[in-house]
Amino acid sequence: MTESYQPAMTDAGLSFSKPTIAIDEHGDSREIELVGERALTIYVDKQEIVTLMTIGTHPELLTLGYLKNQGFFEDIREIKVVQVDWETEAVAVVTDHRHSDFSEQMAQRTVTTGCGQGTVFGRLMEKLKQIRVPESSIRQSTLYSMLDTLRQYNEIYKKAGAVHGCALCSGSHIDFFVEDVGRHNAVDAIAGYMWLNGISGENKIFYTTGRLTSEMVIKVSQMGVPVLLSRSGATQMGLEMARQSGVTLISRAKGKHFLVLNGAENIEFDAVKAD
CATH class of the missing domain: 3.40.140.10 (Cytidine Deaminase, domain 2)
Known part of the structure; x- marks a missing residue:
């Protein structure tokens, strides 16, 4: 475990489901739970990056992990603020270099087979050739x-x-x-x-x-x-x-x-x- 650092973050997790009434195979009504699904658009230093569909239980962690996994950032200390606002269905990420341009990276992307169509940005496929996970039994x-x-x-x-x-x-x-x-x-x-x-x-x-x-x-x-x-x-x-x-x-x-x-x-x- 490395030295701990945490950006300023909201705690805007949502309840995962809402009740609704359905009619079963016998014609009887019954209350069931439906999973919530919300759009969440990620902005980095006011640049729109992507819109994700999520149940919204861990929006701050989702945002951080998405940016890390897509290769936008390597060091958590580059992230200063992660602020989720469900009224605007957006998350504002503020970094320590607010004039970065991600347009070239975002121009190279592959829509994957992930549920809801995942997207892999940049040259991650090439980057993977240099990754070797540690051996483990x-x-x-x-x-x-x-x-x-x-x-x-x-x-x-x-x-x-x-x-x-x-x-x-x-x-x-x-x-x-x-x-x-x-x-x-x-x-x-x-x-x-x-x-x-x-x-x-x-x-x-x-x-x-x-x-x-x-x-x-x-x-x-x-x-x-x-x-x-x-x-x-x-x-x-x-x-x-x-x-x-x-x-x-x-x-x-x-x-x-x-x-x-x-x-x-x-x-x-x-x-x-x-x-």
């Missing part, structure tokens, strides 16, 4: 214990559905868990949490309920996390990116089952095989 029994612990989470999904969840884990311990309408938002919020608190990705595990796409691998690689797993499947480019950066990639992880797509040599198979 993990026991099969630890994976099982972590997956069992994660069943206690997914609070929003259990109540309302319509979200993805991501978690930063130390072994079987869940350090931080986030749900949002898109998995790219959830991973950015965790990146913001790590950046804000000076947390290294070394020896961490990143869990997501979403697909293991190239975007997910790129972001986790930048965060320095060596193990990425999901209860869902992976894309071919996601696998290629994992091989390139050294990320141990595990798909279809649920209960006592998982598939290691990359980095099997980093798994210690110490548990009895499931029937």
Whole structure:
């Protein structure tokens, strides 16, 4: 963990859901929860960067993680203010160099397969070629214990559905868990949490309920996390990116089952095989 620094920030997290009335298959009315979804436009030194659709529970962390993962900033100390205003559906980020021009970086972007269409700015694909995550081994029994612990989470999904969840884990311990309408938002919020608190990705595990796409691998690689797993499947480019950066990639992880797509040599198979 590095020296702690925190910019001046609002604390503008929203309630994740609102009640509504639905009619079920029997024609009866019942109250259910629907996930809130709000637009949030990020401005950096008054320059409009992007508009994200989010449930809004961690808007400041989402903003920080997005800017870090997209390569706009490397040092958290460059950020002086993060101010969320839901009336204008905007977040104002003030930096220590207020005349920066991000137009060239923003001109080079790729719309990814992330829910709500994630966007990768600049030359992150080229940058990934220079990233190699630290080597890390993990026991099969630890994976099982972590997956069992994660069943206690997914609070929003259990109540309302319509979200993805991501978690930063130390072994079987869940350090931080986030749900949002898109998995790219959830991973950015965790990146913001790590950046804000000076947390290294070394020896961490990143869990997501979403697909293991190239975007997910790129972001986790930048965060320095060596193990990425999901209860869902992976894309071919996601696998290629994992091989390139050294990320141990595990798909279809649920209960006592998982598939290691990359980095099997980093798994210690110490548990009895499931029937």
